[in-house]
Amino acid sequence: MGLSANLFLRQTQSLVMTPQLMQSIQLLQMTHFELNQFIAQEVEKNPLLEITSSESENDAETGFETADDFAPTEGRDSSAAAEVDSDWYEGSSSISAERLGEGLDTGFENVFPDDGPVRRADAPELLSQWKSMPGGESGEDYDLDDFVAGQVTLRDHLNQQIPFLIVDAASLLIAQHLVDQLDEAGYMLGDIEEIAARLGRSAENVEAILHSLQTLDPPGVFARSLSECLAIQLREKDRLDPAMDALIRHLDLLGKRDFASLRKICGVDDEDLIDMLGEIRGLNPKPGAGFERGMSETISPDIVVRASPDGGWMVELNPDTLPRVLVNHTYFQTVSKNCPKNGDDHNFLSDCMQNANWLTRSLDQRAKTIMKVATEIVRQQDAFLMHGVDHLRPLNLKTVAEAIKMHESTVSRVTSNKYMLTPRGLFELKYFFTVSIGSAEEGGDSHSAEAVRHRIRLLIAQETPEAVLSDDDIVISLKRGGVELARRTVAKYREAMNIPSSVQRRREKRAIAGVGAY
Secondary structure (H helix, E strand, C coil), X not given: CCCCCCXXXXXXXXXXXXXXXXXXXXXXXXXXXXXXXXXXHHHHHXXXXXXXXXXXXXXXXXCEEXXXXXXXXXXXXXXXXXXXXXXXXXXXXXXXXXXXXXXXXXXXXXXXXXXCCCCCCCHHHHHHHHHCCCCCCCCCCCCHHHHCCCCCEHHHHHHHHHHHHCCCHHXXXXXXXXHCCECCCCEECCCHHHHHHHHCCCHHHHHHHXXXXXXXXXXXXXXXCHHHHHHHXXXXXXXXXXXHHHHHCCHHHHHCCCHHHHHHHHCCCHHHHHHHHHHHHCCCCCCCCCCECCHHHHCCCCEEEEECCCCCXXXXXXXXXXXXXXXXXXXXXXXXXXXXXXXXXXXXXXXXXXXXXXXXXXXXXXXXXXXXXXXXHXXXXXXXXXXXXXXXXXXXXXXXXXHHCCCHHHHHHHHCCCEEEECCEEEEHHHHCECEECXXXXXXXXXXXHHHHHHHHHHHHCXXXXXXXXXXXXXXXXXXXXXXXXXXXHHHHHHHCCCCCHHHHHHHHHHHHCCCCC
């Protein structure tokens, strides 16, 4: 059998991860801090790119081309901007609750001011990492999210603990909102009554959630004063006796070194006071200072939602988080005339122009995608914006992706570390996505998993010693309320909330009521 060499033509389709495509995907998931960092690096490398925060110049006369020049003009409505206050984004779209999906590109403009960078995001470096992975060259088995470096911030540390402490949907959202009110030292900056008014809850409810959060690690976090911070840490060590409580309530005397008054107030002698001061020195006055400084320190909303006069909602992009990138065509034409064709200088300028055009298109597409996702979230969560966290609807990435005809991974990248300013406060876009529980009635509305846990907790809280509900009884009660849930799921939810079994609860309730014994 002889061997021979032959040539064959074959057509195949495969995903090729080009540097430009990699850049577009990376831009989509960047925060505005990372975006400004990346743009600053590109401007340093590309002489045709410029950043400006002023719109007073005439781009057509100066030869500049912005990201808007590449955007489609169909569906634009220049009159929409006239209805919006000058203090807000001029390219916003005014949309009602019934027509939030229309006019997504109305008056859109990609504006970028020059903000300072925080973290480095280098697309070429990420590309080299991707190529070094098995299958990277062919575009198979890659996950761009694996390349995003994470920092352990105080906010991240607390958010990992909160689901084990709070399972009610409304309380969980309030808790996450309170996390955003912390400064870098771990102290609460917001006013409880103002937060409660924004979220549509009572101040007592928010105060109770705050007290629960004060049990999280690190000890002393969520305190509103130095005295409260020290009291939380002492309480955890079981050292908050009346004398120590009196000492931390009079820290001003300690600052004045008025030890005689402190001894009198605390009712202790010199030796006990020295021991108490030693314990105070062993506490941490800044419990959050040991964590990395994350972007949560200076959160700026990417989207702004305001009530519209017609009863709907106005969804706007925040101009402060969108830099304005310009391509200087005049400079390109002037320099290219003096460069010989097919020379290194000519090739360099051509590459710079190609990269500049791609960057402006990518920035334009990024802003439009964020706008589309945010608009759909507002449409889905209209009841939350109107009435508060109790009306948060179950929502997942697939629902939003199908509504705007995009892939789930795209929606996931858009909602990562992006924030929306609403009349009820500042929320991360991922806050609006909750797990859904099916309805017991055919065609009925689904329920949020957190809301179902809240119902289980209420049913158990209303028990009497003579009528303690078993897991099967809870299943029946939930079904009457339109929630279809298996008994093993009820047991799993109950255990996750640290609620004992019905037998143990009956013994405890009888002991408390005095009608039985353990």
